Amino acid sequence: xxxxxxxxxxxESRSVVDIASSYGLFIGGEFVDPADGKSFxxxxxxxxxxxxxxxxxxxxDVDKAxxxxxxxxxxxxxxxxxxxxxxxxxxxxxxxQERAREFAVLETLDNGKPIKESRDVDVPTAAxxxxxxxxxxxxxxxxxxGPAPKSLGVVGQVIxxxxxxxxxxxxxxxxxxxGNTVVLKPAETTPLTALLFAEVCRQADLPPGVVNIVTGxxxxxxxxxxxxxxxxxxxxxxxxxxxxIARAVAGTRKRVTLELGGKAAxxxxxxxxxxxxxxxxxxxxxxxxxxxxxAGSRLLVQESVADDVVHRLxxxxxxLRVGDPMDKNTDxxxxxxxxxxxxxxxxxEAGVAEGAQRWSPDVxxxxxxxxxxxxxxxxxxxxxxxxREEIFGPVLSVLTFRTPDEAVAKANNTPYGLSxxxxxxxGSRVLAIADKLxxxxxxxxxxxxxxxxxxxxxxxxxxxxxxxxxQGLAAYLDTEGTH
Amino acid sequence: MSPSTAxxxxxxxxxxxxxxxxxxxxxxxxxxxxxxxxxxxxxxALATRSIKTDSKAWAIDTAISMxxxxxxxxxxxxGKVRSLCAKAQLPDPxxxxxxxxxxxxxxxxxxxxxxxxxxxxxxxxxxxxxAFPSGRASMPVKLADTRDAVEAGxxxxxxxIDRGAFLAGDYRLVFDQxxxxxxxxxxxxDTPDAHLKVILETGELATYDNVRRASWLAxxxxxxxIKTSTxxxxxxxxxPVTLLMLExxxxxxxxxxxxxxxxxxxxxRTSKDALRYLVMVSEIxxxxxxxxxxFRFGASSLLTDLLLQRQKxxxxxxxxxxxxTID
Numbered sequence: 068x069x070x071x072x073x074x075x076x077x078x079e080s081r082s083v084v085d086i087a088s089s090y091g092l093f094i095g096g097e098f099v100d101p102a103d104g105k106s107f108x109x110x111x112x113x114x115x116x117x118x119x120x121x122x123x124x125x126x127x128d129v130d131k132a133x134x135x136x137x138x139x140x141x142x143x144x145x146x147x148x149x150x151x152x153x154x155x156x157x158x159x160x161x162x163x164q165e166r167a168r169e170f171a172v173l174e175t176l177d178n179g180k181p182i183k184e185s186r187d188v189d190v191p192t193a194a195x196x197x198x199x200x201x202x203x204x205x206x207x208x209x210x211x212x213g214p215a216p217k218s219l220g221v222v223g224q225v226i227x228x229x230x231x232x233x234x235x236x237x238x239x240x241x242x243x244x245x246g247n248t249v250v251l252k253p254a255e256t257t258p259l260t261a262l263l264f265a266e267v268c269r270q271a272d273l274p275p276g277v278v279n280i281v282t283g284x285x286x287x288x289x290x291x292x293x294x295x296x297x298x299x300x301x302x303x304x305x306x307x308x309x310x311x312i313a314r315a316v317a318g319t320r321k322r323v324t325l326e327l328g329g330k331a332a333x334x335x336x337x338x339x340x341x342x343x344x345x346x347x348x349x350x351x352x353x354x355x356x357x358x359x360x361x362a363g364s365r366l367l368v369q370e371s372v373a374d375d376v377v378h379r380l381x382x383x384x385x386x387l388r389v390g391d392p393m394d395k396n397t398d399x400x401x402x403x404x405x406x407x408x409x410x411x412x413x414x415x416e417a418g419v420a421e422g423a424q425r426w427s428p429d430v431x432x433x434x435x436x437x438x439x440x441x442x443x444x445x446x447x448x449x450x451x452x453x454x455r456e457e458i459f460g461p462v463l464s465v466l467t468f469r470t471p472d473e474a475v476a477k478a479n480n481t482p483y484g485l486s487x488x489x490x491x492x493x494g495s496r497v498l499a500i501a502d503k504l505x506x507x508x509x510x511x512x513x514x515x516x517x518x519x520x521x522x523x524x525x526x527x528x529x530x531x532x533x534x535x536x537x538q539g540l541a542a543y544l545d546t547e548g549t550h
Numbered sequence: 551m552s553p554s555t556a557x558x559x560x561x562x563x564x565x566x567x568x569x570x571x572x573x574x575x576x577x578x579x580x581x582x583x584x585x586x587x588x589x590x591x592x593x594x595a596l597a598t599r600s601i602k603t604d605s606k607a608w609a610i611d612t613a614i615s616m617x618x619x620x621x622x623x624x625x626x627x628x629g630k631v632r633s634l635c636a637k638a639q640l641p642d643p644x645x646x647x648x649x650x651x652x653x654x655x656x657x658x659x660x661x662x663x664x665x666x667x668x669x670x671x672x673x674x675x676x677x678x679x680x681a682f683p684s685g686r687a688s689m690p691v692k693l694a695d696t697r698d699a700v701e702a703g704x705x706x707x708x709x710x711i712d713r714g715a716f717l718a719g720d721y722r723l724v725f726d727q728x729x730x731x732x733x734x735x736x737x738x739x740d741t742p743d744a745h746l747k748v749i750l751e752t753g754e755l756a757t758y759d760n761v762r763r764a765s766w767l768a769x770x771x772x773x774x775x776i777k778t779s780t781x782x783x784x785x786x787x788x789x790p791v792t793l794l795m796l797e798x799x800x801x802x803x804x805x806x807x808x809x810x811x812x813x814x815x816x817x818x819r820t821s822k823d824a825l826r827y828l829v830m831v832s833e834i835x836x837x838x839x840x841x842x843x844x845f846r847f848g849a850s851s852l853l854t855d856l857l858l859q860r861q862k863x864x865x866x867x868x869x870x871x872x873x874x875t876i877d
């Protein structure tokens with residue numbers, strides 16, 4: 068008997084979810100057809116199979132959604148007590164838990180992420196956001212944001228494709244808890260869980276118009292951003308789009324929070340718990356195929372342990388299982404779209420051209436679908452594009468440093484500042500370095516941990532405003548009492 | 551290997567002229583630390599691997615073949631040991647394709663009985679020696695205990711380390727004792743030496759850093775196997791501790807080219823648990839360790855559940871405890 072442990076395929080059943088052949092827009096508590104009848108398809112990135120046709124909202128549809136949100140705001144939601152609002156949020160949270168498997172399967176089909184991540188991270192954390200914000204709904208006066216914080220009104224929200232349901236929860240839960248109504252646009256490649264969430268809103272008897280979901284691509288998002296009836300824009304996505312939004316709303320009364328790109332430094336000191344640091348590096352960049360704005364895409368490792376860390380990392384990557392996202396044993400799933408795959412491919416080719424050494428474990432990628440093998444670049448310098456530009460894929464750049472000051476200088480030498488990681492057994496060093504890093508979140512001896520109580524957001528080109536925690540509430544409230 | 555050989559090898563690895571306690575301490579404290587949260591998180595993540603159908607059948611048979619079927623009670627009798635040996639050879643009388651276990655593990659004085667009962671089979675006899683389970687006896691007593699087992703024909707000796715000395719920082723003493731017991735496992739001429747399994751009793755070592763250091767110290771002193779527990783102390787084998795020990799043998803092979811076995815013992819009762827351990831062996835140390843030569847389960851009740859699961863896979867239905875022999 069040759070010892071070789073192969074796991075037999077363990078696919079999650081997709082029978083738990085019904086995908087309609089087409090979807091309308093969710094406006095005023097009803098699914099309605101778009102004004103001009105346009106639609107686009109959404110595909111399973113792991114197989115390229117079409118999942119459904121989704122409506123493309125025009126400016127007229129967005130206007131309708133904003134009006135519905137305004138009506139709901141004026142007539143019911145803003146008049147309701149916090150405790151009442153909290154009840155709805157709790158109900159939504161519980162429904163998300165009850166229907167967790169359905170959401171997880173749908174998310175994996177539409178996004179390409181491994182079922183174990185949608186099942187163990189995305190859906191439970193989304194529910195946690197609703198639970199957490201439900202608790203705040205009747206305690207806003209005690210949040211330390213002034214004696215009588217007031218809601219803003221109608222919030223336009225545009226979210227990305229990397230964590231479709233989780234980003235929806237990050238946006239909708241605090242908005243509703245603070246008394247606002249929303250018009251949300253999911254990303255064009257991953258609209259399905261948002262549409263299932265619309266069903267949950269109905270199941271929870273949420274008053275019509277409090278949550279409106281309009282599907283579409285860039286122009287739909289632009290219509291939301293430019294709509295005069297919107298009081299606040301909350302956007303998560305690329306820095307380029309974020310800049311365009313900032314320009315569009317400049318000079319208007321609209322408030323904006325932007326959560327944009329990142330190029331996080333994951334700093335490993337020579338006294339770190341190396342085996343656990345390797346796990347953190349893997350989780351930092353290969354979690355969700357690297358489709359994470361706060362991914363630890365720049366590994367800064369102290370020169371004295373660099374060879375050992377890279378050796379252990381490569382050995383570890385040989386055990387990563389890449390393939391069918393619906394298989395419960397899959398660690399790395401599909402790239403979300405052909406366009407994203409092309410972008411990753413282009414940047415990695417630039418890495419090779421600029422002289423970095425490229426390495427990938429020997430994995431067999433499926434024939435159909437969008438796939439990219441986990442990739443590590445060594446010999447990377449600060450001047451390389453792969454060390455500067457956000458790749459948003461399973462690509463790690465390894466740089467080295469010799470002293471703590473050099474680590475800080477290199478970590479901060481980026482236009483971004485969303486997150487960072489520090490690996491050291493020395494607590495005093497962790498605290499000292501964390502103080503000097505210009506990043507919104509700094510993880511110590513861990514990476515990619517998310518909790519609704521912990522504010523998240525960036526420095527510099529990673530955006531402004533915070534989501535989660537008390538700071539996240541402030542972004543949805545008028546705390547001056549001037550409204 | 552004589553103590554002097556172990557010592558000289560250790561001196562060479564450490565790069566020191568004399569193997570002092572300070573040299574050992576410096577070397578052991580030079581190992582990377584262990585982050586508790588990260589280690590436990592990794593173990594928990596490995597426990598979510600889904601093992602189905604063919605892989606499950608293979609894993610159950612592999613787990614059975616890795617069992618050290620154990621009875622370590624004060625009330626053990628020759629009759630009980632003979633029963634256990636019969637079960638070791640024929641774990642499931644209703645299915646003769648069931649693999650045999652790796653070894654039968656008994657107290658020292660019952661080695662002869664087990665040896666006799668297992669005559670003609672490939673199953674090893676393992677003896678717990680060195681004042682098991684506490685290890686609190688003088689070195690001459692521990693050596694005599696070991697020689698007794700070896701002379702009675704034990705193929706494997708499971709020794710306990712002096713946890714008191716380890717916790718006091720007396721690494722040289724622990725090293726010397728392991729090396730001396732290793733020497734006592736030798737047999738003259740062509741007769742193979744008894745394999746030495748070194749029990750760290752991780753539940754008493756308190757920290758993961760200590761478990762890592764004790765693992766390396768045992769390997770440095772010549773352990774053929776490192777084993778978590780006596781089964782008499784709680785917590786006994788846990789997934790994080792075993793994971794740590796698997797990392798240690800993996801790294802030891804990279805350093806020296808030698809393979810050392812790992813044996814979690816105590817508290818592993820279900821097939822599900824056993825399969826999780828095999829996943830860990832595969833993903834942490836590597837598939838080379840997935841044989842009874844390099845990985846064992848120290849367990850008594852685990853076999854029963856593995857046999858029930860095996861019957862379930864064969865027949866499609868759960869039978870029940872009465873369809874598996876009790877010993």
